[in-house]
Amino acid sequence: MGARTGSVVQPCARCGSRWAVQNKPLYWCPRCRGVLLSPGPVDAPAEQRNYRWVVRAPGRRGPVTRPALRADRTPTPHYREIPTWGLRDRPAPPPAAARRGRWDRSPEQVLRLLRVTALLFLIAACAELGRYLILLRNRTALIDPLVLGLSDWSVWIAELVAPLAALGAAIGVVGWLADTRRAAFAAAGLRDPRPRWLLFTGCLVPVVNLLWPGVYLTELVRARAAGPRGVRGGAPYALRAVRIWWLVWITGGVMVAIGIGFRFTHTLQAQANGVIFAVYTNLVAVAATALTVWVMHAVDGRDLRGRVRVPKRWVPAAGPARPVIAPVEPEPAAEPAAEETEPVKVAAR
Incomplete structure (x- = not known):
């Protein structure tokens, strides 16, 4: 869709179409649902634009279409079970007793x-x-x-x-x-x-x-x-x-x-x-x-006193349950302070 020279237009970042701004700027392209760039004069020089043009291959002046899926494409890789990297630490089974020679001891x-x-x-x-x-x-x-x-x-x-x-x-x-x-x-x-x-x-x-x-x-x-x-x-x-x-x-x-x-x-x-x-x-x-x-x-995987050393496992931890910075809330309107009155002193007769 074209526009006359000197008018304010919004180019589409996906298909390159330019749409004239009527009342208020748009956000999505009516043709390909791409993102519309900010409004600007159609004949504005390059140094005054807040976007840049991308060169496309010859013959692709229309909207970009997604390629059709081929029948011989392999299925999407997936896991058969939930991965448990670092969350499972099974102890190694005890080694089998090896055959000892004449000079060997336990x-x-x-x-x-x-x-x-x-x-x-x-x-x-x-x-x-x-x-x-x-x-x-x-x-x-x-x-x-x-x-x-x-x-x-x-x-x-x-x-x-x-x-x-x-x-x-x-x-x-x-x-x-x-x-x-x-x-x-x-x-x-x-x-x-x-x-x-x-x-x-x-x-x-x-x-x-x-x-x-x-x-x-x-x-x-x-x-x-x-x-x-x-x-x-x-x-x-x-x-x-x-x-x-x-x-x-x-x-x-x-x-x-x-x-x-x-x-x-x-x-x-x-x-x-x-x-x-x-x-x-x-x-x-x-x-x-x-x-x-x-x-x-x-x-043998033990410390100096003979106790089994358990390796440290580093796992990703989730963020805090509550935000670190509390949201900014408007303060309630201050109520007018009541006028303080001095107590009346009554003299005793």
């Missing part, structure tokens, strides 16, 4: 042995500290031979029993590591690339065991997270536990090497420094043993 036995080992290293640290205090006392006074003999026997026994307990605990931990790795890779549909003999070699051979245990544990955590039943939210927690344990483990290995070097010294001051350094080494061994318990719990 996780409960390994944890008990680790606790006993930590206690023995703590006793060894106390024995070394007692010997250091005796050395300090010996600078100004003689020591009773009985006290000196008890100190020597306590140090020798503690330094002999604690490493043996640590060796037994290490064998049990490596057996647990091998079984857990095999179960984790099997749950992910894979096979453990590390054979059992390689795990024992990398974890028990001195110097080599400073590097490979951390690698094996990191592979285990990532395999657990990649499995169909793995909780991805627990992977960062377990990786953090492994890295802290790895750092303390390397520190303890370096301190053991330095402590062995102190035993080849001959001066009294160097031997005294070796005694106090042995106290620190035993305390680091206690920390490494406790962190080993933490790593085993973290890999």
Whole structure:
């Protein structure tokens, strides 16, 4: 529909028709029910218009029509049930008991042995500290031979029993590591690339065991997270536990090497420094043993105290039931204030 030059028209945003404004502007196009733009002179320059023209393909000057549906079009995708993303958190079924080898122990036995080992290293640290205090006392006074003999026997026994307990605990931990790795890779549909003999070699051979245990544990955590039943939210927690344990483990290995070097010294001051350094080494061994318990719990989805860690589930929450900003309501008209009258005082006769 055309309009004479100079008249005020409303173009249609859909079909491009221009409609002359008679009494008041319209909102919808009478032809295609498209949105009508604001009124303006038909011959107004581009910089004075509050709309712009869109170039159409040749041959499409009329109203835009919707294409007809084809018979071979696939049906609209839909869900057969209401999606429950993040609203359902079923606990993973307990893993089946894996076959244990000759050197393997159950996780409960390994944890008990680790606790006993930590206690023995703590006793060894106390024995070394007692010997250091005796050395300090010996600078100004003689020591009773009985006290000196008890100190020597306590140090020798503690330094002999604690490493043996640590060796037994290490064998049990490596057996647990091998079984857990095999179960984790099997749950992910894979096979453990590390054979059992390689795990024992990398974890028990001195110097080599400073590097490979951390690698094996990191592979285990990532395999657990990649499995169909793995909780991805627990992977960062377990990786953090492994890295802290790895750092303390390397520190303890370096301190053991330095402590062995102190035993080849001959001066009294160097031997005294070796005694106090042995106290620190035993305390680091206690920390490494406790962190080993933490790593085993973290890999199994538990916290330091052995309780099952429930992953946090973030779900979209609806808005507040009532608006945050109250609607603006007109204030009621103020009523005229009543004139206050002073009470009449009547004088008593």
